[in-house]
Amino acid sequence: MIPARFDYHAPESAEAAVQLLGDLSSSGADVKVLGGGQSLLPVMRMRLAAPEVVVDLSRAADLSGVRDDGDALVIGAMTTHADVVRDPLVREHALLVALATETVADPQVRHRGTFGGALVHADPAGDLPAPALALDAEMVIAGPGGRRTVPARDFFIDVFTTAVGEDELLVEVRVPKYTGWGAHYEKFSRVAQAWAIVGVAAAVRVEGGTIAEARIGLTNMGSTPVRATAAEQALIGRPVTAEAVKEASAAAADGAQPPEDANGDAEYRRHLAGVLTARAVLAAAGA
Structure with a gap:
């Protein structure tokens, strides 16, 4: 399909872009900012979005x-x-x-x-x-x-x-900076390159075979990304073993409100969050 007609601007600096957005906002125009375009352009082509003005940042x-x-x-x-x-x-x-x-x-x-x-x-x-x-x-x-x-x-x-x-x-x-920390992103999807049904971003700092600090973020476990603070706290002081990490990772979904759709219900996603967190943490720790 072809997008609806729109006006196009390509400012050459961040300052110029901000000035332009301010002017357009004051005029009441429906404006969309174009970054890489990988999300905006498809919905414009399907006319799920039809902005009056597009501000392209590629020249800034x-x-x-x-x-x-x-x-x-x-x-x-x-x-x-x-x-x-x-x-x-x-x-x-x-x-x-x-x-x-x-x-x-x-x-x-x-x-x-x-x-x-x-x-x-x-x-x-x-x-x-x-x-x-x-x-x-x-x-x-x-x-x-x-x-x-x-x-x-x-x-x-x-x-x-x-x-x-x-x-x-x-x-x-x-x-x-998290210099020297181990890291891993574990993503579960049904087909390659698809959106994550659940994803886990894990960074850990290991001292002497024990987890000293952990930071964990969850993908697609709510309407926004979720910080798995309960699992982070449970991991501190644990040895880097599959059993210890699995036990602590069971708390990953605590407090999350995962969606329910054709890819899985909330309980399925909670289970995935625990399993994937254990995998991500072990990989980040080099185990």
Whole structure:
């Protein structure tokens, strides 16, 4: 199908994009921001979305790239998935982000889709919100009043809904460094490259064969990513053995409200969360 008619703008900087969004918002226009386009363009072609204006960020060079900022990495919102996966800073200091991004769709999508675009899209089955939550990432949002920083726990509000306002733009993501931590993203889907029925993002720090710290985020276990805090606490001090990790991981779904659909009911997803958490933690710990 062919999208409905729309006006098109391609600002060449984050500042110009924010100014444009402010002007368009004031006019009352229905505006959509185009990042990599891997989510927006298909729904526009099916006319499930018919914005009056599309603001394309692909020419805003200052929105791309990864840089070291002391105790954190800063990932530009328009950095492609492929660039995130192969960036040496990400692999050294935020391995979980790289491993989760490797599972996004297929190579074609990863070469066009963007890190920030996937986070703003906020699909509960998307692979990047859970690691962002697990690692306590911070989202830097720019708007007419300047920039503000929102922690991941407050960024994801509901299905396809984030803290980014209509006249605002996600410009970068700050990810604390987890240098030396083990990491793994375990994703269960019925066919290759499909959305996760359940996914688990796990980062662990091991000392002397014992889990000293653990951070776990769950994919598709609610309307937003879920932090498995009960399992995190249960894992601390446990030896890196299958039995001990499995016992602690049984608490992964505590407090979650998983959806029910053709892929499985809530109880099935709770079971998967425990099983996948154990696998992810053991893999992250090198067991």
